[in-house]
Amino acid sequence: MAQIVLDRLGARFTGGEILESGSEHGDEWARIRRDAWIPVAMFLRDDPSTKMEMFIDLTCVDRFGKEPRFDVVLHVYSVSLKHRVRLYCGAPEEDPWVDTLVSVWAGTNWFEREAYDLYGVRFKGHPDLRRILMYPEFVGHPLRKDYPKEKRQPLVRRQAGAPD
Amino acid sequence: MDTTDGPLVPPQHRRVVLGFKDAEDLEAPDLPTESLPLNMGPSHPAMHGTVRMVLEVEGEKISSADIQIGYLHRCFEKESESATWTQVFPYTDRLNYISPMLNNVGYALAVEKLMGIADDIPERALFIRVIVGEVSRIADHLTCLGAGAMELGAFTVFLYALKAREWLFELLEEVCGARLTSTYLRIGGVHFDLPPEFGPKLLDILARTRIVMSDIGKLLERNRIFRDRMDGIGIITKEDALAYGITGPVGRSTGLAYDVRKDHPYLVYDRFDFDVPVGSVGDNFDRYAVRVEEVNQSMRILEQALATIPAGPFMINNPRVALPPKSETYNSIEAMIAHFKIIMDGIHVPPGEVYSYTEAGNGELGFYIVSDGSGRPWKCRVRPPCLPAVAVLTKVLPGLFIADVVPTFGMMNMIGGECDR
Numbered sequence: 020m021a022q023i024v025l026d027r028l029g030a031r032f033t034g035g036e037i038l039e040s041g042s043e044h045g046d047e048w049a050r051i052r053r054d055a056w057i058p059v060a061m062f063l064r065d066d067p068s069t070k071m072e073m074f075i076d077l078t079c080v081d082r083f084g085k086e087p088r089f090d091v092v093l094h095v096y097s098v099s100l101k102h103r104v105r106l107y108c109g110a111p112e113e114d115p116w117v118d119t120l121v122s123v124w125a126g127t128n129w130f131e132r133e134a135y136d137l138y139g140v141r142f143k144g145h146p147d148l149r150r151i152l153m154y155p156e157f158v159g160h161p162l163r164k165d166y167p168k169e170k171r172q173p174l175v176r177r178q179a180g181a182p183d
Numbered sequence: 184m185d186t187t188d189g190p191l192v193p194p195q196h197r198r199v200v201l202g203f204k205d206a207e208d209l210e211a212p213d214l215p216t217e218s219l220p221l222n223m224g225p226s227h228p229a230m231h232g233t234v235r236m237v238l239e240v241e242g243e244k245i246s247s248a249d250i251q252i253g254y255l256h257r258c259f260e261k262e263s264e265s266a267t268w269t270q271v272f273p274y275t276d277r278l279n280y281i282s283p284m285l286n287n288v289g290y291a292l293a294v295e296k297l298m299g300i301a302d303d304i305p306e307r308a309l310f311i312r313v314i315v316g317e318v319s320r321i322a323d324h325l326t327c328l329g330a331g332a333m334e335l336g337a338f339t340v341f342l343y344a345l346k347a348r349e350w351l352f353e354l355l356e357e358v359c360g361a362r363l364t365s366t367y368l369r370i371g372g373v374h375f376d377l378p379p380e381f382g383p384k385l386l387d388i389l390a391r392t393r394i395v396m397s398d399i400g401k402l403l404e405r406n407r408i409f410r411d412r413m414d415g416i417g418i419i420t421k422e423d424a425l426a427y428g429i430t431g432p433v434g435r436s437t438g439l440a441y442d443v444r445k446d447h448p449y450l451v452y453d454r455f456d457f458d459v460p461v462g463s464v465g466d467n468f469d470r471y472a473v474r475v476e477e478v479n480q481s482m483r484i485l486e487q488a489l490a491t492i493p494a495g496p497f498m499i500n501n502p503r504v505a506l507p508p509k510s511e512t513y514n515s516i517e518a519m520i521a522h523f524k525i526i527m528d529g530i531h532v533p534p535g536e537v538y539s540y541t542e543a544g545n546g547e548l549g550f551y552i553v554s555d556g557s558g559r560p561w562k563c564r565v566r567p568p569c570l571p572a573v574a575v576l577t578k579v580l581p582g583l584f585i586a587d588v589v590p591t592f593g594m595m596n597m598i599g600g601e602c603d604r
Contacts, residue, residue: 044296044537073441074428076538076549076566092551094538094566098425098441105538126427129574137260152253152603161261168261 021047021102024069031062048105053117056108060123063095063104071095074124075103077131079138083164088112089140093120093127110140119145137162216242221585225254229589231330232599234573240585248580250573255599263563267529268294268370271563276364278548278565279601281326282319284355285543286601287368288312292449293539293550294370298532303499308372309450310492315358315367316450317481317488318385321392322351323544323596324432324474324481331471331593332403335412340399347395350388357381370530371499382489389482396478403471413468417579417591420465428571431546432477433595436462436469443542455487470594504530529558545569545596567601 025040025047036055041048051059063071075094082088087109096103108117119142120127131142132151139160142148150157154174159166224235233254239247259278263271275290276283291312295301329344352362357378359367367374403409419429424437434441442459444452460476462469498505502521511518534556540549549566572595580588 043535044299046536046538048536072425074426074571075540075547076428076551076564078551078564078566080553080562094549094551098439101446103538124426124428125423125578126429126571126574129570150253151251152256154253161258168258168265 021104024063024071024102024104025049027066027068028059028062031066032059046103046105048107050107050109053108053110056118057120057123059106060093060095060120063106064123068100069104070097070100071104073098074126077120077127077134079134079140079162081138081162081164086111089115089138091117091134091140095124115139116141116143118143121145136160139163218246223588225251229334230592231334232597232602234592234597234599234602236580236588238580238585238588243584243586245580245583245585245588248577250576252570252573252599253603255603257600257604259565259604260563263560265559267558268532268560269525269530271560272366272368273364275565276366277600278567278604279323279544279569279598280363281598282316282323282544283363283365284312284315284319284367285323285541286548287365288316288450289539289541289543289548289550291368291370292541293537293552294530294532296539297535297537297552297554298370298504298530300371300499300501300504303501304372305496305499306451306493307376307495308497308499310488311373311377311497312368313450313452313455314377314385314485314488314492315355315365315373317485318351318355320481320544321478322348322355324478325351325392327544327594327596328399328471328474331590331596332399332409334589334593335409337402337406337409340402343395343399343402347388347392350391354381354384354388357384369498369505371501371504372497376497382492385485385489389485392478393482396475400475410468412586412590413471413594414466415464416467416583416587417594418464418466419575419579423575423578424465427575429546429575430571431542431544431568432473433470433572434546435460436473437465438463441547443540443547447540449541451488452484454491455484457481457483467590467594531558532556532560540566543568545572545598545601565601565604567604569595569597569602573597573602 028037028049036052037049038052039050063069073096075096077093080090080092082090089110091108093106110117117140119131129151131145132149134140135142135148136150136153137160157172218239218241221238221240223238224230225233235251237249238245259274263274272287275286278286325344325348329341333341356362359365419437421437421439424434424439430441438461440459440461445459457480460473462473506525507518507521512522532554534554536553538549538551540547546568548568551564552560553562555561
């Protein structure tokens with residue numbers, strides 16, 4: 020359905036910026052090299068044959084045990100041409116960062132904050148990278164696979180030596 | 184787009200019809216003031232949902248707004264990762280808890296797409312999904328309209344809307360046994376068939392709901408207080424709707440004619456005749472009007488669906504997905520083992536990734552699911568439709584008055600369960 024988007028991307032970016040692409044269950048996807056994240060997004064939004072003017076979703080996947088460990092996942096949609104595409108951008112465990120897309124689609128702001136909050140991926144150049152769902156004192160990033168589900172972090176800690 | 188109607192109420196007519204002054208005449212002169220931080224929430228009587236707004240105000244005028252969500256975060260994704268695929272259904276009920284059926288539908292379609300069994304779902308199950316989904320959509324819109332009006336002082340409207348919503352919830356209770364936490368859908372179909380006499384009862388409720396909607400319209404649409412606080416307040420442009428990813432009634436109020444049911448039909452929506460209402464200004468009144476019209480369109484869909492629903496099975500005929508009938512479970516060892524395997528191990532979903540989207544009460548409800556083939560979701564992401572609508576408030580609120588926060592926020596219909604997950 021959106022094969023034209025992948026074709027256009029392949030024709031425009033020939034320097035190895037598109038690491039991989041394919042189609043799965045009717046969803047077209049492409050894996051983007053980290054340094055080409057913003058140019059590819061800009062191109063998809065502005066090119067008349069792709070016209071991805073609508074931001075849909077941005078999240079992250081923890082592929083624990085694989086390299087790169089984190090994948091930032093972006094879904095964008097074209098209202099006028101009625102096609103959508105999924106883009107991945109990998110971020111290694113040691114220094115997980117990806118460029119922010121706030122300048123391309125303003126709506127990515129809160130979604131990037133959420134990905135930062137829950138996965139600890141930093142978005143370079145983000146204007147306001149705070150936690151969004153968890154509270155500021157929270158330690159760690161709860162959706163990482165190595166964060167135990169049972170772990171409790173009460174906001175108000177019990178005083179040492181206080182009776183039960 | 185030829186499927187959509189024109190603007191509901193042309194903006195140039197509104198104030199003329201009602202004899203209102205132009206907005207410029209009403210504007211107060213700029214007086215020198217000192218900026219003051221003002222906390223609204225997290226628990227505030229005029230805001231439905233637990234959300235905190237830190238407003239910077241100069242006099243009555245808002246100069247900046249910081250909206251803090253997350254007070255209702257319940258670890259939906261983290262919990263889903265350790266549940267079987269079927270056990271995620273109860274969690275989805277609690278996303279948008281006004282219309283849980285629509286969340287059930289979104290999740291079921293996503294898993295079925297990943298399993299590649301979407302074409303094997305029996306026809307009757309598809310119709311039942313449409314019917315319970317549209318009933319939920321009406322309940323969702325009624326709640327938003329009623330609560331939005333109540334926050335402006337129209338308590339009667341709230342009671343009328345809740346009265347009609349209660350009829351719908353009681354009907355859904357007959358279908359699945361619960362008013363809100365339905366858990367009605369299953370991967371491959373629905374849990375029960377519709378109860379007897381469901382169709383006539385629903386038609387009767389729709390007729391009564393039409394009267395309620397007409398009463399609500401009479402109470403509000405020419406009401407000076409209501410119109411003064413809705414018209415031209417909280418305007419969102421179409422460009423912002425696109426950039427922020429705002430869909431659903433809020434997106435359509437800006438003139439963005441995007442409805443998943445129409446643009447990418449799922450279930451059997453392509454067989455029904457219905458219109459997608461769009462607004463022209465993108466203000467609070469447009470959001471109100473779009474929701475009112477969507478209730479009418481949902482009723483049209485329901486009437487057509489009830490007239491054409493086929494008889495037959497309501498669950499997929501695939502022993503790896505569907506539980507065997509109880510009579511077999513208790514009387515044959517094979518069926519009992521099949522039952523045990525599906526309950527304890529869960530349904531086997533092949534490895535892969537999928538993004539599936541449906542039109543929920545607030546817009547495009549997306550499920551981005553990653554499976555590693557282990558029997559549990561590796562990741563079960565919800566794309567909450569009301570999060571972008573709340574996010575855009577940081578841009579919309581500056582320049583408005585404190586009193587405008589209430590109707591503007593009300594018409595965004597933030598549902599904490601869905602926004603914070």
